[in-house]
Amino acid sequence: MTPAPPDTSISTLGPCLIPSPVHRIGGVEAPFKEDAVDRILYHSHVLEDGRDSSTPSYEEAGPREKIYFDPPKTTVGIVTCGGLCPGLNDIIRGIVNRCHKQYGVARVYGFRYGYEGLVQRFGHTPLLLKPSSVEQAHHFGGTLLGSSRGKQDIGEMVDTLEDMKVDILFVIGGDGTLRGAAEIVKEIERRGLKKAVVGIPKTIDNDIRYLDKSFGFETAFDAAVQAVNCAYIEATGAVNGVGLVKLMGRDSGFIACYAALAGSNVDFVLVPEVPFELEGEGGLLEVLRQKLMKRGSAVIVVAEGAGQHLMQTGDDTDASGNKRYGDIGLFLKDRINAFFKQRKTEVNLKYIDPSYIVRSVPANAQDNVYCSRLAQNAVHAAMAGKTNMLVGRWHNSYIHLPLELVIHGRRKVDPTQELWHSVLECTGQPAVMK
Known part of the structure; x- marks a missing residue:
């Protein structure tokens, strides 16, 4: 905290x-x-624990x-x-x-x-x-x-x-x-x-x-919820449908968390504050496969700064001096499609990136x-x-x-606190995907 x-x-x-x-x-x-x-x-x-009040x-x-x-x-x-x-x-x-x-x-x-x-x-x-x-x-x-x-x-x-x-x-x-x-x-x-x-x-x-x-935060996640709902409709309308939505959040995953809680139809929320892996028995890809076997569809919401350790991004910076991040949305899209193709399993993935719509609305x-x-x-x-x-x-x-x-730090989602626990309860995703 x-x-x-x-x-x-x-x-x-x-x-x-x-x-x-x-x-x-x-x-x-x-x-x-x-x-x-x-x-x-x-x-x-x-x-009330004896400390100076x-x-x-x-x-x-x-x-x-x-x-x-x-x-x-x-x-x-x-x-x-x-x-x-x-x-x-x-x-x-x-x-x-x-x-x-x-x-x-x-x-x-x-x-x-x-x-x-x-x-x-x-x-x-x-x-x-x-x-x-x-x-x-x-x-x-x-x-x-x-x-x-x-x-x-x-x-x-x-x-x-x-x-x-x-x-x-x-x-x-x-x-x-x-x-x-x-x-x-x-x-x-x-x-x-x-x-x-x-x-x-x-x-x-x-x-x-x-x-x-x-x-602007309330308006932004309100607009993001519309994209998440569209991803849900696309996912449930196809065999093994996957709706993948990338939202803004370079270092803090608040929009992703709130959009998922507001929509209540998201299965995975990936944020910068909670590392995850793709491969292995407990990795995202295998957990996603199991979800599709049980439900036939899944919705994934990922913040733009999540999973950067999975990509080779280099040390380039933008005009503001921020490190240029890899596109986690397109990366996940390609890796999910390749994973199911390798297993000769049909998957219908729809990718939505509403970033500029979310930030440009009144x-x-x-x-x-x-x-x-x-x-x-x-x-x-x-x-x-x-x-x-x-x-x-x-x-x-x-x-x-x-x-x-x-000016010396950023507010972040705390994985030990109530907001993230609410996300885990709402999505049913594993607390750790490694």
């Missing part, structure tokens, strides 16, 4: 002296938060009575990085609306094509965003700003922030993007500038540590709400001068989380 964070303190640019314009919302006094008073405990329950706590997100930035003099920037994810446009829309409508911020710029848009020599002209320009954005998948992968020169990016007099930068992305945000903060501090950097965690893999979930209603609240709380934090942090949800409360806590 993820260990308790050693330090949850949030950096701030300085004293907040300006009365917030968010005093009354629709005639109701705003629920202002105090850093030292309104905190969310890390543990959801009191320890003291526990770390997070700042609770929300509007502050006094803010750091003077809204009419404040310029905001937004950037979206990495792969696409449901809800990106919802976040952009939420930030723009909160900045303009609630705080009266002077200018909001959208930097195009990820961190490339912060490097002027690429020539990506920033968009001036207003509520009217994002009014319908949440109805569409993807990001209206565009995205990209890969590292950029930190100094050049901060030069752009200085040249455009950007006071607040909202960074929307996954672990690699957030590592970049932390480097931007270091360069800003080195130059002695007063600029806030606030992250909003984006990854459909749901692998950001110390958070309940990242936005956010569903649950993620609409989640993205809206993340955006609201990100703006509240930034206007109060908070920096080097991200907003997220923990125990159903919105919190401020230091960037340093999330």
